[in-house]
Amino acid sequence: MSERHKGRLKVYLGYAAGVGKTYRMLEEAQELKRQGVDIVIGYFEPHGRKETIAMTEGLECVPRRVIRYNNATFEEMDTDAILRRRPALALVDEFAHTNVPGSERVKRWQDVHALLDAGIDVIATMNVQHLESLNDQVWHVTGVRVRETVPDWVIDDADEVVLVDLTPQALRNRLERGVVYASEKAQKAMDNFFTETNLSALREMAMRHTAHEVEEKLAAAPTAAAVEASPAASDHQPRADQAPQAKERILICLTGNPSSAVLIRRGKRVADYLQADCLAIHVAGPGEDRGAIERHLSFARNLRIETHVVEEPEVPRAIADFARQQRITQIFMGRSAPRPWYRSVRETVVQEVVRHSREMQVTIVASRRR
Amino acid sequence: MADRTDRRPDPEELLRRVQAGERRERRGRLKVFLGYAPRVGKSFRMFDEGRRRKQRGQDVVIGALQGNLTPELETITADLEVIPPVRERYAGREWDVINLADIFRRHPWTCLIDGLAFDNPPGSRNPHRWQDVEELLERGIAVITAVNLQHIQEKQDAVERITGKRAANSVPEEFLLEADEIEVVDAPTEALIGRAHDVSMPDPRQLAELREMALLLAADVVERQLRDYLDDHGIAVRWGAQERILVCLTARSNARAMLESGHRNALRFHGALLAAYVEHSRLDAADQRRLDSNLDLARQLGADVHCLHNDDFVDAILDFAREQRVTQVFLGHTGRERRWWEARSAVDRLIDAAEDFDVRLFPHREG
Numbered sequence: 001m002s003e004r005h006k007g008r009l010k011v012y013l014g015y016a017a018g019v020g021k022t023y024r025m026l027e028e029a030q031e032l033k034r035q036g037v038d039i040v041i042g043y044f045e046p047h048g049r050k051e052t053i054a055m056t057e058g059l060e061c062v063p064r065r066v067i068r069y070n071n072a073t074f075e076e077m078d079t080d081a082i083l084r085r086r087p088a089l090a091l092v093d094e095f096a097h098t099n100v101p102g103s104e105r106v107k108r109w110q111d112v113h114a115l116l117d118a119g120i121d122v123i124a125t126m127n128v129q130h131l132e133s134l135n136d137q138v139w140h141v142t143g144v145r146v147r148e149t150v151p152d153w154v155i156d157d158a159d160e161v162v163l164v165d166l167t168p169q170a171l172r173n174r175l176e177r178g179v180v181y182a183s184e185k186a187q188k189a190m191d192n193f194f195t196e197t198n199l200s201a202l203r204e205m206a207m208r209h210t211a212h213e214v215e216e217k218l219a220a221a222p223t224a225a226a227v228e229a230s231p232a233a234s235d236h237q238p239r240a241d242q243a244p245q246a247k248e249r250i251l252i253c254l255t256g257n258p259s260s261a262v263l264i265r266r267g268k269r270v271a272d273y274l275q276a277d278c279l280a281i282h283v284a285g286p287g288e289d290r291g292a293i294e295r296h297l298s299f300a301r302n303l304r305i306e307t308h309v310v311e312e313p314e315v316p317r318a319i320a321d322f323a324r325q326q327r328i329t330q331i332f333m334g335r336s337a338p339r340p341w342y343r344s345v346r347e348t349v350v351q352e353v354v355r356h357s358r359e360m361q362v363t364i365v366a367s368r369r370r
Numbered sequence: 371m372a373d374r375t376d377r378r379p380d381p382e383e384l385l386r387r388v389q390a391g392e393r394r395e396r397r398g399r400l401k402v403f404l405g406y407a408p409r410v411g412k413s414f415r416m417f418d419e420g421r422r423r424k425q426r427g428q429d430v431v432i433g434a435l436q437g438n439l440t441p442e443l444e445t446i447t448a449d450l451e452v453i454p455p456v457r458e459r460y461a462g463r464e465w466d467v468i469n470l471a472d473i474f475r476r477h478p479w480t481c482l483i484d485g486l487a488f489d490n491p492p493g494s495r496n497p498h499r500w501q502d503v504e505e506l507l508e509r510g511i512a513v514i515t516a517v518n519l520q521h522i523q524e525k526q527d528a529v530e531r532i533t534g535k536r537a538a539n540s541v542p543e544e545f546l547l548e549a550d551e552i553e554v555v556d557a558p559t560e561a562l563i564g565r566a567h568d569v570s571m572p573d574p575r576q577l578a579e580l581r582e583m584a585l586l587l588a589a590d591v592v593e594r595q596l597r598d599y600l601d602d603h604g605i606a607v608r609w610g611a612q613e614r615i616l617v618c619l620t621a622r623s624n625a626r627a628m629l630e631s632g633h634r635n636a637l638r639f640h641g642a643l644l645a646a647y648v649e650h651s652r653l654d655a656a657d658q659r660r661l662d663s664n665l666d667l668a669r670q671l672g673a674d675v676h677c678l679h680n681d682d683f684v685d686a687i688l689d690f691a692r693e694q695r696v697t698q699v700f701l702g703h704t705g706r707e708r709r710w711w712e713a714r715s716a717v718d719r720l721i722d723a724a725e726d727f728d729v730r731l732f733p734h735r736e737g
Contacts, residue, residue: 163556200596204589204611211585218578273638335721354703354731363730364721
């Protein structure tokens with residue numbers, strides 16, 4: 001938890017539309033309101049669901065801001081109005097939403113940060129497939145490339161992440177009854193995205209990710225009980241095993257190749273789970289796609305990866321030297337492009353890096369086609 | 371041609387699946403709400419579901435309630451018919467035993483059973499309440515029930531290590547795995563602490579550890595059910611939400627470093643650790659001894675060890691990795707320099723063919 005906000009953020013995490021995230025958020029809000037907490041609805045997406053809409057009764061709602069863009073009108077959360085209103089707690093649906101161009105901030109989670117910085121507590125809702133680190137895995141499972149993503153650190157920084165669980169069978173029943181979508185849309189959804197397989201896989205990801213968040217927060221906040229060297233080494237607790245191991249440092253080798261995005265996400269995910277430092281390097285050379293490289297570097301920085309650019313004619317050696325100098329324990333690379341037969345006698349970049357970095361672990365990340 | 375015998379799902383596993391499938395046809399559906407500690411609200415979720423089902427016209431009754439109802443539970447159960455448990459006195463204690471005979475006679479569509487882990491007094495038809503539930507299911511009655519992590523038999527050692535306490539009564543994990551649906555009732559730990567005024571409540575840290583454990587248990591159940599579903603429907607997939615690490619061992623590999631790292635990674639990801647070696651007959655006695663000791667170490671670290679039969683090392687690993695939905699393969703690099711005529715070593719070929727998993731190369735020997 002690197003960034004401290006004044007307000008507290010709680011996220012209800014689900015795995016699909018209709019599992020009941022918004023309902024749970026509103027249920028909690030009603031309870032808090034009874035206790036006298038000053039609450040407003042900052043953004044609420046009713047989706048025409050009767051039971052959910054009924055739960056908003058008696059809750060004050062800050063009207064949305066209307067924005068004109070490309071001759072159409074869009075409605076976004078009115079962050080300034082909420083800041084002026086200054087409630088103790090604001091409810092914000094669809095945390096991963098991208099604002100329409102022309103809005104003050106690009107992402108809704110950035111709006112939420114503005115509220116938190118002003119000392120307003122926020123309860124938000126989100127589905128697990130919007131997490132940046134799961135983007136490739138979600139695509140692999142469902143065939144859907146989720147465009148609206150949230151960097152993992154944003155969720156790691158939340159004070160509390162709570163899983164909203166519902167079995168896929170129950171969710172599909174809801175769809176059939178027309179609770180989630182209007183009926184013609186429901187059948188399409190059932191046949192495409194909301195298959196039993198997709199839902200189960202996404203649900204498992206949501207469970208594992210919530211467990212990961214609980215563990216992260218445990219590790220970040222050691223208490224007196226932990227300092228007491230309690231033998232908390234239960235069968236699922238890696239902390240005791242981890243103790244004597246020096247901290248791992250992971251280096252991701254970036255290029256202008258589109259597959260670098262997969263590489264960045266994968267390297268960062270492994271680093272997060274191993275609680276390792278994560279760096280990225282690009283070895284600049286002539287005739288490369290500057291734009292693509294800049295995009296990858298900035299993508300890496302958005303995920304809080306420390307980026308470096310070095311200029312060296314010999315790429316593999318430059319990577320190995322940098323890695324050694326930075327005490328890297330593991331290098332992450334993409335696969336080298338296939339070579340024509342007449343060049344196949346020469347080493348690939350991967351082979352050369354491996355040869356130059358024999359004392360380090362080198363991970364070659366798969367492209368994971370569908 | 372590769373000998374695939376030891377890579378098919380084992381016959382017992384197949385039998386289990388077939389039997390489970392047949393039983394499921396006749397049986398009532400079982401849904402379990404899993405909580406990580408008392409007061410997370412699993413009884414509420416269970417009765418709430420019962421209430422909703424009744425509103426939709428389903429025939430729902432309550433077969434077991436726990437002691438003093440909170441006002442919330444009072445409200446939510448108000449419209450539900452109750453078939454009261456039989457109160458029995460035994461050894462100076464009062465026991466509530468599900469009234470199976472009355473429930474059978476009434477034969478509702480769905481029966482709600484709270485306190486799944488309760489025991490029955492000696493001399494009862496079944497020693498445990500979960501066995502009563504089995505009987506309801508066998509009679510074709512659907513059951514919704516609720517249980518806490520500390521009552522899952524296979525998790526009790528781990529729970530005791532966290533809290534220092536062990537629940538007297540338990541339900542086998544298999545019961546959970548056989549359920550048609552399992553739903554986790556998650557709640558922030560702080561909510562429980564605020565609500566509980568008794569000293570028996572674990573501290574925040576312990577609660578967080580229990581919570582993580584319950585979430586991972588549920589994920590494992592979902593994973594297994596998903597696998598069964600895919601197998602039953604003949605769908606081959608190469609992905610999984612769980613990290614699965616395969617350490618490839620040879621007589622010459624730096625096994626300790628690879629296995630220890632694999633073990634640590636598997637723990638961190640809450641994933642699976644597999645180890646495999648490709649059998650070939652040309653090992654001399656010294657190499658065979660080294661290989662055996664590497665395999666012993668793998669087993670000690672909890673790896674699932676497999677022997678692969680294939681003349682080609684790369685094909686053997688590729689097939690096995692795909693079938694096991696492996697996400698990371700750990701390999702040792704060859705110790706010697708590549709020679710010019712060896713355009714592609716086995717490692718290179720494996721990297722080229724690895725579409726679904728990462729390949730992590732380890733230094734040949736330390737130092």
